[in-house]
Amino acid sequence: MKKKRIPAMLFSLSLALVVSACGGGGGTTSDPAASGSSGSGKEAEPTPVVLKLSTWQTDAKAQWSKIIPEFEKKHPNIKVELDLLNEKGDSLASMQKLDLMAASNDQLDIVELPYTNYSQRADIGLFEALDSYIEQEGYQYDEEYLVDTRVNGSIYALPSSMQRWFVIMNKSMLEEAGLPIPTDWTWKEFEEYAKKLTKGDGAEKRYGAYLHNWPDYFQLQLMSKPSDNTFLKGDGTSNAKDPVLKANLEMMKRMMYEDKSANPYEDIISQKLAYRNQYFNGLAAMLPMGDWMVAESGGTDAIPATFETAFAPLPKLEGESKHYSPVQPTYMAVAAKSKNKEAAYQFVRWYTSEGLEIGGRVFSGWAKSDTDKLIDTIVGSSKDPSKIDVESLKNTIHNTVPGSAPVPVKYAEEAKNVVIPEAELYILNKDDLDKTIDSIDQKITEVVNSNKN
CATH class of the missing domain: 3.40.190.10 (Periplasmic binding protein-like II)
Known part of the structure; x- marks a missing residue:
């Protein structure tokens, strides 16, 4: 049996990660609240941290235009810019672009990936391990989320939407x-x-x-x-x-x-x-x-x-x-090459808990999500809620393991x-x-x- 060569994508990504570790922020994080001072002696307004959210999910599907402003209200020193990897929401084309970005000087901070595209990229170091962030925040992962995202024993992403x-x-x-x-x-x-x-x-x-x-x-x-x-x-x-x-x-x-x-x-x-x-x-x-x-x-x-x-x-x-x-989750990760990992983690954590529900389009991988409330939100935000039998939907969700x-x-x-x-x-x-x-x-x-x- 002929053994396949290592894909070129994996080689180029590995090289890019070595380069970025040497020059682009390595294991350090930028404090989103850091500020300089003006010459007048008055404290200057903090310069906002600007994060890129790289995803294949369009606004029509994920409702980013509703979600991102709510995060920015709670975190006024962090700005999140949507980086739509493909205008048509094509996940395959989006992952190809993501790999090119990882091997270049393009900014990567927050990355959202489909179900089957996560582990190979986590395995080669494209994402920051989140274990220390979780430990610092003080919660137990398995009590907060419905699926295990560990790769080689470490958590490199949190589950966002949860497809059933x-x-x-x-x-x-x-x-x-x-x-x-x-x-x-x-x-x-x-x-x-x-x-x-x-x-x-x-x-x-x-x-x-x-x-x-x-x-x-x-x-x-x-x-x-x-x-x-x-x-x-x-x-x-x-x-x-x-x-x-x-x-x-x-x-x-x-x-x-x-x-x-x-x-x-x-x-x-x-x-x-x-x-x-x-x-x-x-x-x-x-x-x-x-x-x-x-x-x-x-x-x-x-x-x-x-x-x-x-x-x-x-x-x-x-x-x-x-x-x-x-259950087929999407994954949201912090890019290893991000210069603002702490701020990126804040968005990832917020979105994969309370934030995703604001969009009212998909079900959540957060264990503490109120399923009935989320169903009502999803149905209520649809074009014509009268065309959805809510009773059978709730019965189906509650009676599916x-x-x-x-x-x-x-x-x-x-x-x-x-x-x-x-x-x-x-x-x-x-x-x-x-x-x-x-x-x-x-x-x-x-x-x-x-x-x-």
Whole structure:
């Protein structure tokens, strides 16, 4: 087996970190309250510390224009400038730009990263370890936050938003089919709902469910497990041999080609179907999706909501007594090259506790967050709150147990991506299931081995 070369990005970042440690602020911090004095003997106004917040999340998504001014009111000597890494909110392009910035003289202070992009950058020293800041503030990390962000034993970021998964459902279509909003159901019952909600033929056919071509959909049932709930086990090795993955692929193919209750896979890829269009245009009655869709269920400028959306927990596996969902946090870190680490930490800590809730768009990774209040805020800030069934949403959130969420290994994204072409061969009837599972396991294992130190 041929071992991969170390990616150029990791080499360039490592070099940049050495350079910045020698010249750009090293382990020192600037006191945000420091001030000079004027020649008149009067104390001069403190010069504000100016921090850059580098993120892929647009203002429309994260509501920075609401959040940042509130922080600046509480910390008048700190100014925060939004550094949007990509105007379209493309996380992949944003991380590529971040890596270039890390290897240059660009200012980096506060960095927000998606779920699978954190550990590899923490591992090579892009972020400041926060353990001493936490100790100085005097709180216990595990009592404050819902997920563990430790990499090699140190905390390099705090969790900001906390993504959960559930099923969104067109409430009027449920009523038309005489189906109650599910509060306790299995994947088998999900399939039955999809069949009963399917209606019509041709271009105007309404499918009972839409299953997108993201890697997440190939592991939907794995996501219902309390642990080992991705393509990788908790120890970072392949999870492809878990029988639940096999059952999930069988379910997808059955729904698409036997029951015809979900869009055929070739239509999804050839027509480049968009999940928002399929759901909000009434072409699919159910959609397993992440909780960013709560606010969007009230409609957007691009796609107004014309019906009420109800919510149900991600279906549970046979034999499980609880509904589980993976929790996929975003991470907010202090850049190791920042010249104002203390001030940057103040923002990170504030935002990942009380600050994030001001935006009223996403759920929090802060353990002390008032979930019901946050739901009311998110719904209330949506374009049309009347289009969101709040009772079913609260029931879903309260009755969903977070599955274990270890920090994804640095090759997690690479492992996810090798699954897609192999799984597609089975869905499109080009390989049998056992061969597909063996191929997925082999591809993931190759990724794991190529990333061993």
